[in-house]
Amino acid sequence: MFEKLRIKEHMEISGSDGEHVGTVDKLENDQIKLTRTDSSDRQHHFLAFDLVDRVEDNRVYLKVPKSEAIAARI
Incomplete structure (x- = not known):
């Protein structure tokens, strides 16, 4: 289990396949808000904390690949 407090602004988020998913803008409730610059529609999107596998080397690693x-x- 990871500690939510270890997730910081501007950390890269990678899927389980090692592909870049996004960049942390900030934390809101039980979600990670992604920066708009990583989104093709230039909108903020959110990922649920339960998708996070671990946080290490200033990067958030997810349990699922980029496509999932x-x-x-959201």
Whole structure:
């Protein structure tokens, strides 16, 4: 289990396949708000904390590959 407090602004988020999913803008409730610059529609999107596998080396690693993470965005 990871500690939510270890997730900081501007951390890169990678899928389980190592692909770039996004960048942390900030934390809101039980979600990670992604920066708009990583989104093709230039809108903020959110990922649920339960998708996070671990936080290490200034990066957030997800339990799912990029394609599933993109599909799960809010």
